[in-house]
Amino acid sequence: MDKLLTKAQETHNLSKSEIIELLNSDGSDLFYLADEIREKYVGNEVHLRGLIEFSNICKCTCKYCGIRCSNKKIQRYRMLPDDIINLAGKAYDTGFKTVVLQSGEDSYYTRNVMCDIIKEIKKLDIALTLSIGERSYEDYKAFKDAGADRYLLRIETTDRNLYKTLHPNMDFDNRLRCLKDLKSLGYETGTGCLVGLPGQSIESLADDIIFFKSMNADMIGLGPFLPHPQTPLKDCAAGSFDLALKVMAITRLLLPDINIPATTAMETINPDGRLIALKSGANVFMPNVTDRVYTSKYEIYPNKSGIDATQNDIISEIEQKLQTIGRMVSYTKGCRKQI
Numbered sequence: 001m002d003k004l005l006t007k008a009q010e011t012h013n014l015s016k017s018e019i020i021e022l023l024n025s026d027g028s029d030l031f032y033l034a035d036e037i038r039e040k041y042v043g044n045e046v047h048l049r050g051l052i053e054f055s056n057i058c059k060c061t062c063k064y065c066g067i068r069c070s071n072k073k074i075q076r077y078r079m080l081p082d083d084i085i086n087l088a089g090k091a092y093d094t095g096f097k098t099v100v101l102q103s104g105e106d107s108y109y110t111r112n113v114m115c116d117i118i119k120e121i122k123k124l125d126i127a128l129t130l131s132i133g134e135r136s137y138e139d140y141k142a143f144k145d146a147g148a149d150r151y152l153l154r155i156e157t158t159d160r161n162l163y164k165t166l167h168p169n170m171d172f173d174n175r176l177r178c179l180k181d182l183k184s185l186g187y188e189t190g191t192g193c194l195v196g197l198p199g200q201s202i203e204s205l206a207d208d209i210i211f212f213k214s215m216n217a218d219m220i221g222l223g224p225f226l227p228h229p230q231t232p233l234k235d236c237a238a239g240s241f242d243l244a245l246k247v248m249a250i251t252r253l254l255l256p257d258i259n260i261p262a263t264t265a266m267e268t269i270n271p272d273g274r275l276i277a278l279k280s281g282a283n284v285f286m287p288n289v290t291d292r293v294y295t296s297k298y299e300i301y302p303n304k305s306g307i308d309a310t311q312n313d314i315i316s317e318i319e320q321k322l323q324t325i326g327r328m329v330s331y332t333k334g335c336r337k338q339i
Contacts, residue, residue: 058104196239
């Protein structure tokens, strides 16, 4: 194990079998090293991304997701463009240097509608991340030309058979096409996976990590699978917090300079989950700055933590939490600085 960790530290490369060995380890030395690598390459500042969940309307039927189109018990909402722009302005005034616009795959937000929103938000001194699903190359180019800086599109799993099972009416190769287009257009491109999906193997998770490395992703978001009661996977066991932490830590070893959020899903399954993640390789917080009237309705998984905080209190609360682990809030845009 010591030889494996030394190799990862010195080369930032591991074979699939070596990754599997680390995933099967107890993790203590792995987490310690991931934290060291994090400090060396991205420092002790934690970058904040203000998350705006502007629509829970989605055309997709992903079997694990609470906002899937076939969920008839959810109260749907769609924010108007001016409301999205105003909310981004409030986040900026509060101190955020990055906002993330996230939604289901909602056809209301056409290329022109999104470009108008992007252009208005980019009048502020702020970085803008989009997380709005699969689009055409032409859409991605238009969004980039309008000023979008980053795009988050999680692969969820690189196991083609599992992907097909979990994503009816979606195409794995089109997902790959989207990620390739985003990289080619110069976005800081984020992806990631769910850990503990029914039918997922350790070998598959190792392939996910290798995929992140091969595409040189700029940000990786991941967390444990959490079953939603209005989905076909409602009776399945939740994913392991510890295993999700290992996937995250190994990803840090192989991609030492990227941005890795301590996700809300980590804290939902473990009350101290995000702080533990920050001590195991993560360097980003994505607090929810959506109006509280909407936050409980954007329910990808149940019992999501952090939806009751007011926007004005968020940064001060995070600063207090970070002080307990010797970390501090960054007031920069938090771009990736590749080694």
